[in-house]
Amino acid sequence: MVQRAEPSEADVAGRVQAVRQEIVDAARAAERDPATIELVAVSKRQPLERIEAGLNAGLSSFGENYVQEAQDRWSGARRSKIRLHMIGPLQTNKAKEAVRLFDVIQTVDRDKLARSLAKEMDKQDRRPPCYVQVNTGEEKQKAGVLPGDLADFVGRCREDYALPLTGLMAIPPVDDEPALHFALLKRWADRLGLEEVSMGMSGDFAKAIKLGATCVRVGSALFGPRLS
Numbered sequence: 001m002v003q004r005a006e007p008s009e010a011d012v013a014g015r016v017q018a019v020r021q022e023i024v025d026a027a028r029a030a031e032r033d034p035a036t037i038e039l040v041a042v043s044k045r046q047p048l049e050r051i052e053a054g055l056n057a058g059l060s061s062f063g064e065n066y067v068q069e070a071q072d073r074w075s076g077a078r079r080s081k082i083r084l085h086m087i088g089p090l091q092t093n094k095a096k097e098a099v100r101l102f103d104v105i106q107t108v109d110r111d112k113l114a115r116s117l118a119k120e121m122d123k124q125d126r127r128p129p130c131y132v133q134v135n136t137g138e139e140k141q142k143a144g145v146l147p148g149d150l151a152d153f154v155g156r157c158r159e160d161y162a163l164p165l166t167g168l169m170a171i172p173p174v175d176d177e178p179a180l181h182f183a184l185l186k187r188w189a190d191r192l193g194l195e196e197v198s199m200g201m202s203g204d205f206a207k208a209i210k211l212g213a214t215c216v217r218v219g220s221a222l223f224g225p226r227l228s
């Protein structure tokens with residue numbers, strides 16, 4: 001049996017349009033300007049043809065979870081057309097590549113990484129804005145700073161490492177109602193004077209926008225199921 005890659009280019013274009021419309025609707029319902037919300041298309045483990053279809057449909061920000069996959073995919077002319085976000089766990093020994101490649105690094109969550117990123121930024125004289133990832137559900141296996149450590153960590157990022165810190169990011173526990181986590185993340189960002197709030201994925205980005213997201217990370221709603 002011949003298997004066709006799903007979804008087709010036309011499907012991706014339709015999905016992009018539908019997601020965009022939902023962003024506009026959610027923003028308007030919350031009396032927010034839709035232009036202040038960045039749609040980051042999550043391209044991890046998606047075939048190149050779907051990414052190309054997304055680019056053709058006008059997607060201009062992408063999120064990657066792995067440095068190597070991002071380097072392989074985004075080089076040359078294709079890279080220069082988009083903003084690239086790092087949204088996956090980042091190893092300290094990849095700090096150099098990350099600073100070189102990404103426009104935003106959303107997953108700063110420990111001192112060693114913050115220090116390495118700051119050092120690389122000095123060396124390369126390139127300062128992509130950074131977000132602190134917060135483990136809002138205090139899950140054992142999950143990356144991110146614990147809520148109780150957040151204020152101190154943000155203080156050290158600013159004062160000790162001079163990182164260009166502009167936001168917070170979180171991935172709520174899969175089995176929890178995300179609204180509580182979204183509301184907390186937004187409140188902490190406000191308290192800490194951080195403008196950007198990255199929250200909301202395919203299933204809940206409209207809810208995140210109502211609660212103040214400035215960046216939503218959407219994968220399968222745009223591209224269909226990922227390759228395993």
Ligand SMILES: *Cc1c(COP(=O)(O)O)cnc(C)c1O
Nearest residue numbers: 042087201202217218219220221
């Ligand atoms: C994979 C991933 C997403 C996208 O998830 P979807 O449910 O496919 O939208 C968003 N954020 C992060 C950090 C991810 O790893």
